[in-house]
Amino acid sequence: MLLSVALSTIAGPLSAQGAAGSQQPPAGGKVVVEQSAGAVDLAPTASGPSPSAPNSSRASVPVAAGAGSRFVLIGGVVRDTLDGTTLGGARVELLGTGFSTRSSDDGHFRFAAVPAGRYTIRVTRMGYEPIVIVDVPLLEDHREAPLGVTMRRRTVALSEMIITPGHFGLLQGDVAAGGQSLSRETLETIPQLGEDIYRAVARLPGVTADDFSAKFGVRGASGDELYVSLDGLELVEPFHLKDVGGAFSIIDIQTLGTASLNTGGFSAEYGDRLAGVFTLETSDPRTDGVHGSVGVSAMNARATLQGGFAGGKGGWVLSARPGYLDVALKFTEIRDSIQPRYYDLFAKVRYDLPGGGRIAVHALRAGDTFRFLKKDEPNIFSGYGSSYAWVTWDDQFLGDRLHMQSVLSGSAISWQRHGENYSTAGVQNVSIDDTRSLDRIGVRQDWTFDASRTLLFKWGIDAKRESAAYDYLRVLAGKQPDGVKTGRGASISTLAAPRADKVALYFAPRMQLLPSLTVEAGARFDRSSLTDESIVSPRLNVSWQPYERTTVRAAWGSYSQSQSLFSLQAEDGVQSFGLAERAQQRTLGVEQSLPNGVIARVEAYERRLTHARPKYANLGGDMWLFPELLWDRTLIDRTAGRDRGLEFQLARKDAGRTDWSVSYALASSMDEIGGRMVPRGFDERHAVHADWSLHPASGSWRLSLGGLWHSGWPYTPTLLTVDTVKNSPTELAISTWRRPGELNSMRLRSYHRVDVRWTKYFHTRAGRLSVFGEVYNVLGTENPRGFWRDATVKDRQVVLTSGEIQQWPRLPVAGFTWQF
Known part of the structure; x- marks a missing residue:
């Protein structure tokens, strides 16, 4: 070459x-x-x-x-x-x-x-x-x-070794992680809606997601059980368009430098979560002048600028992204009067200190507005805001043996919803006002000490002070005209202003007992004033490399998650917080490097949940803007749970003109309710992911295909009651009422989808231009996410009808990015 x-x-x-x-x-x-x-x-x-x-x-x-x-x-x-x-x-x-x-x-x-x-x-x-x-x-x-x-x-340093199973390096190859990584080019060019890091990650084994939401779950757990951080700061509900499930994340993939996902068995430095860890790090700005990029697609636009100062010791980056999903929806069969708009802004300034340290100041702001107008359904006007400001200080002492990372942060989350509905006579019969907020200040400090080449100590502290406010009012005026849609007939007023102090400590020594065997045994202490709980969680991680191309990783540990101060279900009249949920996890994985750049991975896991909290949820599968009004709103009083599964993956990345990966997951996710085990809503017994891409040696273009198949999710059947309102020789009128049947006792048919994306690169004197075209669900497959039943009158006969509630239809998207 x-x-x-x-x-x-x-x-x-x-x-x-x-x-x-x-x-x-x-x-x-x-x-x-x-x-x-x-x-x-x-x-x-x-x-x-x-x-x-x-x-x-x-x-x-x-x-x-x-x-x-x-x-x-x-x-x-x-x-x-x-x-x-x-x-x-x-x-x-x-x-x-x-x-x-x-x-x-x-x-x-x-x-x-x-x-x-x-x-x-x-x-x-x-x-x-x-x-x-x-x-x-x-x-x-x-x-x-x-x-x-x-x-x-x-010899890879102890601090760089990946000893937890279920680890995936993202955006850049991880020196110590081996083959379980996805490069930046791969993540940016695989088919995905909105160029979103969350939607790209949903293609990994063990990850489940709904078409409408960017929020993903891992190994049967919900997205709320995932710890998410950006440059060391924990994020709270990092999603746009919460009225439709959080369609996109508030993080622009163009600003990210590295990322990693751990789907289980994470070590003691992470806590207050049951399922996994998703860490995101922004890229270091280029300091050789001012550089930038501008991108436009059918869903959003983005602009990034970066540069340096102080002779390259300092650097800065600015990023802005407005979104306009309503424009993309015009290319689909969705014709409702939906006007969703969102934006996010990010800024970072960093400076290298003498002696190898670095200080950085970060700011992230995200906002949403949503308007929905449709006859015979409640109108909604909503706005959401997320503001984060934090300072990080990384430094080293005693040569480079003692490392310190510190984060001082402040966060503010706001949530406002207003909705109303009118009868056919023009009389208002439903009114909802929902205002919430969360303020948080926090400090976190992590230390590592290289005692020797075979012994490493990790310890740290994480402290937060939080205050929230809830002001929820729902007024139902008289008898509702449509019992099908407003089956919950009680007016509710909830006022609450909870506060909480949280402190966490951890200690985790890592020892290389043999050249091929590394063990980390740690423990974590979590204290929350909200429920006056103190919990100690032991953890154990082992990595064994019996051969140069073979790595065995195992993990065992206890995990807990307190109820978030911002998760009170005030819309359901709940005014108190529950105790922390707890779980024990066991994971065993084997990774094998094969010829021709192929990496094979197999992993088995089991998670047993105890002290589960009851929670209100909608069982019908429909997505409605005020879910608390729906007939299918039900309290799920689970007391325990169990997740277990087996995952297989083969992948070939960056080793020729074609990249590909294929994975299969066999899983079971169950909850114990009323003394019996019930399938969870996202229980995927079988799932297959496949991705393939082709690019020439010159790298001037890239064609990517992605496919997904999984067995049908469980759903709760609808029990339909029909009453005769009027029965005369000339007219038959009925009223219908719905109620949920046996919880998750039936299954939808299987889901399958194929996406395609083509990216072309043009090199000009002003920079590099990349143009892409993508079709989400290119085959136009009608995939179900729920099931409905209804009754109508035709020729004085009662006719029962039923059908599926569909996921996203075929959605074409195009855009470009110019880097200069």
């Missing part, structure tokens, strides 16, 4: 020693080695590598000069320093951009054409020391020459 690259005015070999040596700044680019005591050399010619120590890591970049295009083609080969063998699976990135690739089995890699400029190049591979080349000038003048990268083997 040849490299077409331009590096200006590099007069001779350049090297940068690690902590043990001195660094001589290069003329054309600064070279840095991450966590390495080796060296990196940039050679001025293509004739061969510069002399170097036998055990050093080295990147040889030839110099080319002349006049030509504003774009350069980057390619080369990655080798082992000791024996010169080629290395497949190495990740090569241009940091701060969307350009990344992996070396194939023969060690070769290649990028598409990239705009001329100055870049930071990073090369990482599991088991090898990472290489970072900072501020490398890639000019428009270039000639073809090879890039040779040699990497030195290393």
